[in-house]
Amino acid sequence: ETGVTQTPRHLVMGMTNKKSLKCEQHLGHNAMYWYKQSAKKPLELMFVYSLEERVENNSVPSRFSPECPNSSHLFLHLHTLQPEDSALYLCASSQDLLRLRGTDTQYFGPGTRLTVL
Amino acid sequence: GESVGLHLPTLSVQEGDNSIINCAYSNSASDYFIWYKQESGKGPQFIIDIRSNMDKRQGQRVTVLLNKTVKHLSLQIAATQPGDSAVYFCAEINSSGGYNKLIFGAGTRLAVHP
Numbered sequence: 338e339t340g341v342t343q344t345p346r347h348l349v350m351g352m353t354n355k356k357s358l359k360c361e362q363h364l365g366h367n368a369m370y371w372y373k374q375s376a377k378k379p380l381e382l383m384f385v386y387s388l389e390e391r392v393e394n395n396s397v398p399s400r401f402s403p404e405c406p407n408s409s410h411l412f413l414h415l416h417t418l419q420p421e422d423s424a425l426y427l428c429a430s431s432q433d434l435l436r437l438r439g440t441d442t443q444y445f446g447p448g449t450r451l452t453v454l
Numbered sequence: 455g456e457s458v459g460l461h462l463p464t465l466s467v468q469e470g471d472n473s474i475i476n477c478a479y480s481n482s483a484s485d486y487f488i489w490y491k492q493e494s495g496k497g498p499q500f501i502i503d504i505r506s507n508m509d510k511r512q513g514q515r516v517t518v519l520l521n522k523t524v525k526h527l528s529l530q531i532a533a534t535q536p537g538d539s540a541v542y543f544c545a546e547i548n549s550s551g552g553y554n555k556l557i558f559g560a561g562t563r564l565a566v567h568p
């Protein structure tokens with residue numbers, strides 16, 4: 338499809354659990370992103386990575402911990418989440434950070450639907 | 455679908471009619487705008503873009519209009535089809551922080567009825 342895959346597609350976890358979301362892009366891109374999509378804020382940027390270096394942490398609580406081991410993979414580690422963290426978590430990639438024009442736009446994965454009980 | 459649950463304005467149209475989806479943006483300095491389509495179970499997908507030095511851009515069955523005076527974008531879909539049913543987001547480029555990032559609007563749900 339878009340060249341960006343996310344696993345799992347659905348996740349249910351308790352507030353004391355620790356889980357991780359995985360994103361992989363097969364596009365040779367250098368920048369990767371995590372977004373949160375919920376009823377309150379449809380598309381909210383969380384983290385931005387460029388060449389495995391984090392360049393943005395958009396005031397995200399520390400219970401969300403991103404990891405980018407290489408330019409093709411991005412993880413979001415979750416621990417002691419709250420019910421209000423239930424949302425769709427979307428990963429995206431782009432060729433780099435500097436353009437985002439035309440075909441240099443962001444390509445999104447299908448998302449992970451997270452439910453926190 | 456993955457966008458179910460979003461409390462969004464909904465535009466309902468008959469199949470074959472034209473659709474117009476509107477969006478207001480916030481930053482008068484923004485110079486590039488994109489429309490994305492999010493179908494059920496999928497992430498947002500690029501539809502069409504427009505630079506601020508243009509008023510109009512046409513694609514296949516879609517047209518984007520930009521009115522910089524009132525900071526308004528619209529997406530026109532001709533001969534709307536059932537496959538056009540989705541949530542549509544506008545996005546503007548924000549260059550604060552030394553790099554480009556997309557700022558998304560709230561979205562509009564398009565429902566196409568046969």
